[in-house]
Amino acid sequence: xxxxxxxxxxxxxxxxxxxxxxxxxxxxxxxxxxxxxxxxxxxxxxxxxxxxxxxxxxxxxxxxxxxxxxxxxxxxxxxxxxxxxxxxxxxxxxxxxxxxxxxxxxxxxxxxxxxxxxxxxxxxxxxxxxxxxxxxxxxxxxxxxxxxxxxxxxxxxxxxxxxxxxxxxxxxxxxxxxxxxxxxxxxxxxxxxxxxxxxxxxxxxxxxxxxxxxxxxxxxxxxxxxxxxxxxxxxxxxxxxxxxxxxxxxxxxxxxxxxxxxxxxxxxxxxxxxxxxxxxxxxxxxxxxxxxxxxxxxxxxxxxxxxxxxxxxxxxxxxxxxxxxxxxxxxxxxxxxxxxxxxxxxxxxxxxxxxxxxxxxxxxxxxxxxxxxxxxxxxxxxxxxxxxxxxxxxxxxxxxxxxxxxxxxxxxxxxxxxxxxxxxxxxxxxxxxxxxxxxxxxxxxxxxxxxxxxxxxxxxxxxxxxxxxxxxxxxxx
Amino acid sequence: xxxxxxxxxxxxxxxxxxxxxxxxxxxxxxxxxxxxxxxxxxxxxxxxxxxxxxxxxxxxxxxxxxxxxxxxxxxxxxxxxxxxxxxxxxxxxxxxxxxxxxxxxxxxxxxxxxxxxxxxxxxxxxxxxxxxxxxxxxxxxxxxxxxxxxxxxxxxxxxxxxxxxxxxxxxxxxxxxxxxxxxxxxxxxxxxxxxxxxxxxxxxxxxxxxxxxxxxxxxxxxxxxxxxxxxxxxxxxxxxxxxxxxxxxxxxxxxxxxxxxxxxxxxxxxxxxxxxxxxxxxxxxxxxxxxxxxxxxxxxxxxxxxxxxxxxxxxxxxxxxxxxxxxxxxxxxxxxxxxxxxxxxxxxxxxxxxxxxxxxxxxxxxxxxxxxxxxxxxxxxxxxxxxxxxxxxxxxxxxxxxxxxxxxxxxxxxxxxxxxxxxxxxxxxxxxxxxxxxxxxxxxxxxxxxxxxxxxxxxxxxxxxxxxxxxxxxxxx
Numbered sequence: 011x012x013x014x015x016x017x018x019x020x021x022x023x024x025x026x027x028x029x030x031x032x033x034x035x036x037x038x039x040x041x042x043x044x045x046x047x048x049x050x051x052x053x054x055x056x057x058x059x060x061x062x063x064x065x066x067x068x069x070x071x072x073x074x075x076x077x078x079x080x081x082x083x084x085x086x087x088x089x090x091x092x093x094x095x096x097x098x099x100x101x102x103x104x105x106x107x108x109x110x111x112x113x114x115x116x117x118x119x120x121x122x123x124x125x126x127x128x129x130x131x132x133x134x135x136x137x138x139x140x141x142x143x144x145x146x147x148x149x150x151x152x153x154x155x156x157x158x159x160x161x162x163x164x165x166x167x168x169x170x171x172x173x174x175x176x177x178x179x180x181x182x183x184x185x186x187x188x189x190x191x192x193x194x195x196x197x198x199x200x201x202x203x204x205x206x207x208x209x210x211x212x213x214x215x216x217x218x219x220x221x222x223x224x225x226x227x228x229x230x231x232x233x234x235x236x237x238x239x240x241x242x243x244x245x246x247x248x249x250x251x252x253x254x255x256x257x258x259x260x261x262x263x264x265x266x267x268x269x270x271x272x273x274x275x276x277x278x279x280x281x282x283x284x285x286x287x288x289x290x291x292x293x294x295x296x297x298x299x300x301x302x303x304x305x306x307x308x309x310x311x312x313x314x315x316x317x318x319x320x321x322x323x324x325x326x327x328x329x330x331x332x333x334x335x336x337x338x339x340x341x342x343x344x345x346x347x348x349x350x351x352x353x354x355x356x357x358x359x360x361x362x363x364x365x366x367x368x369x370x371x372x373x374x375x376x377x378x379x380x381x382x383x384x385x386x387x388x389x390x391x392x393x394x395x396x397x398x399x400x401x402x403x404x405x406x407x408x409x410x411x412x413x414x415x416x417x418x419x420x421x422x423x424x425x426x427x428x429x430x431x432x433x434x435x436x437x438x439x440x441x442x443x444x445x446x447x448x449x450x451x452x453x454x455x456x457x458x459x460x461x462x463x464x465x466x467x468x469x470x471x472x473x474x475x476x477x478x479x480x481x482x483x484x485x486x487x
Numbered sequence: 488x489x490x491x492x493x494x495x496x497x498x499x500x501x502x503x504x505x506x507x508x509x510x511x512x513x514x515x516x517x518x519x520x521x522x523x524x525x526x527x528x529x530x531x532x533x534x535x536x537x538x539x540x541x542x543x544x545x546x547x548x549x550x551x552x553x554x555x556x557x558x559x560x561x562x563x564x565x566x567x568x569x570x571x572x573x574x575x576x577x578x579x580x581x582x583x584x585x586x587x588x589x590x591x592x593x594x595x596x597x598x599x600x601x602x603x604x605x606x607x608x609x610x611x612x613x614x615x616x617x618x619x620x621x622x623x624x625x626x627x628x629x630x631x632x633x634x635x636x637x638x639x640x641x642x643x644x645x646x647x648x649x650x651x652x653x654x655x656x657x658x659x660x661x662x663x664x665x666x667x668x669x670x671x672x673x674x675x676x677x678x679x680x681x682x683x684x685x686x687x688x689x690x691x692x693x694x695x696x697x698x699x700x701x702x703x704x705x706x707x708x709x710x711x712x713x714x715x716x717x718x719x720x721x722x723x724x725x726x727x728x729x730x731x732x733x734x735x736x737x738x739x740x741x742x743x744x745x746x747x748x749x750x751x752x753x754x755x756x757x758x759x760x761x762x763x764x765x766x767x768x769x770x771x772x773x774x775x776x777x778x779x780x781x782x783x784x785x786x787x788x789x790x791x792x793x794x795x796x797x798x799x800x801x802x803x804x805x806x807x808x809x810x811x812x813x814x815x816x817x818x819x820x821x822x823x824x825x826x827x828x829x830x831x832x833x834x835x836x837x838x839x840x841x842x843x844x845x846x847x848x849x850x851x852x853x854x855x856x857x858x859x860x861x862x863x864x865x866x867x868x869x870x871x872x873x874x875x876x877x878x879x880x881x882x883x884x885x886x887x888x889x890x891x892x893x894x895x896x897x898x899x900x901x902x903x904x905x906x907x908x909x910x911x912x913x914x915x916x917x918x919x920x921x922x923x924x925x926x927x928x929x930x931x932x933x934x935x936x937x938x939x940x941x942x943x944x945x946x947x948x949x950x951x952x953x954x955x956x957x958x959x960x961x962x963x964x
Binding site for chain 2: 052053103104105120123124127128140143146147148151152153155156158159160164165166167168169170171172202203205206209213214215217218219220231234235237238240336339340341342343354357359360361363364365366367368371372373
């Protein structure tokens, strides 16, 4: 690689240990490129001076000089003599992947999802975020499809109403009331999916640069999504009763986040649920600090008995509620929903029309058919029992391998576990994929603070194949 | 309304003409509120001084003093004595509606969509952006649903692959080749819809504050969507052969937009298509000014003979291509697709996973069933002939009312027309809705420059009911 002299900068001698220096230069380059792709450095913005950058990254100034020179040669940044270095105008598409130098690729928030979706049927997926297809009500869906294919006024070709099927909203309103959330059909809006619902709410509630609070650990896609919204993300540790209240109070005072994005019941990845006391305190703190909360409740139907919902205590004043059936009914035919203040619905509908137009009209009808006929309720009764058995068995098998549950969830599929001493979750995940075609979910993919390197999320429903225990045993040996 | 004294500001006497002054105060307040909701004024940002604001809006300083005082009382802005007024930290959700004081609500880009979706079956919808449901292949979809309900490996419950069904991408790749766009299946990604595809690409390619070019007139949802991306939008006039090249060159030099969002064939709302010469010149200019282009080709299948595609000439280097079947097959079971450079696909897939997770797996299978069996091609042959007849008849009827086509489209459903002298399209649309439950599409909803006040978009397929001619005649009399 030729040395490119920088105008107005003293040209430095190559260092003796050229190999190491070159690696450091590439790390600095990678770091800057990622900040440009992630929009923390925008087009036309001035880069830190060479001295400031060297101090910030703990590298020699000559390393920064080399890195800047090469980025100038690539057209990524521009040198303006007498003024400094600026991000170039060349288009750099946005990237959600946020793997820092030195971070394991398995800690990239999108890694687990991508691997799980790409895994073929023969792959083992104990880290997967959804149920095996054989656990889903395929026959019920086949029957519902035939019913719809014959129904006179089935919504097969046209657009639906902007807010989404009134009948389905009516039915969802009743279901929400059962877990204490009072939302009239007029306070509900249907979306393409739970993910799209959260994304739409982030667009609605956030400005670029706003600070958002998440749990540590939290669902990894929250991190990737918030990055796409150019939010600053902070986190507080999650306990078996909910967020750590002392840390929460400190964080709210220090960072003044606008939004808290969380699962209140059957939290992903820990499987924990809010206690009533913590739920109340979270809302008291939220009121003190003008915090809006998105309560993503996509695992609600796995519960045997409903845990307290923030949305129920709060009456949907500062809590916005999100639900979906992708985890329990079908991930192919998806419908999400948002319950919120009545005066926000019209703006939310407009935002949906502008960015997604209408949402799954056919899916909504299919869901309504399954919910109204009682089919879904029967399916869920069976599913809950089956999951409880799987959870018991999985805990037993993992414990035999020295893998300890951090908490025993009251329901659901997720089990957050501590690995035996000295075992690194990212390393184990990488070896599992290469040696056993097995997709694991390493702790740091869920941890903003990267403090969960010895934790792993398991999906009890995906852990029943004895080959998983054998593979884990071999990897841990 | 009590007068609230502002600390550090002289308290002004109420003006004599209190009614008019109070209206002006409300206009200033509304203007500031909209800029906060639209994020052109961000939390914590300083507002213009009272003098500057008064000059900018052409109102008396006392009006601005009153408006600021009331906004302080509402908590929307904060007064910092000795420093000025600042946008408050209170959360103001984002709004895509962008009706300026004095602008007709019918010019709000979301108005036509909202009214069209809310209209019941009995309403007349000559301004609607889609075909009547009776023109869509309902029986074909019913049959396809029954086929899928019986197919052994139908994707009814699980997630699909991140990039979307390989079989469908293979088939789409062949179809694109027929109109000269060379895209291997690996260069295609499926999305929930064409709208979601464009939205995802905006996220991928834009930073907040980037300038984006659209046609004038253009599809109104582009304006609303770009607002949601916090883009600055500029426009160039559209001619029957494509964008005005002189205006385009000037605009590129002056505003340096990063992105051009357009329909190349059967442009919405004008029905015009790019000529080969203009297509070539657009790409030459784009290369000179490092412009990326999104070619939204959702009306492609209406064409009798394919017009030149920017993506075909350019080989998908700086043009990203978007397609969908929502306008021709079903708006209830939607699938969109993006064709782009191979090296952008993986980042786009990650962005889709982070913000929407997986896209309509079931819809993709249904679409594949209809495309692979030849059903769709048969449907489109009939549809094109039917639309050509409807277009001829509609032009004849409108001309009798003194409504003149700006251009005779070679195909498709849209007809862009000039109203008789002195008739205002927004006013006509408002009266049509109130007096005849008829949804029209007034020109300025499509025009960034608000220069299309005497134009109207008609949908030939929605214009066949003679009641429309009668209602228009009565309104114009």
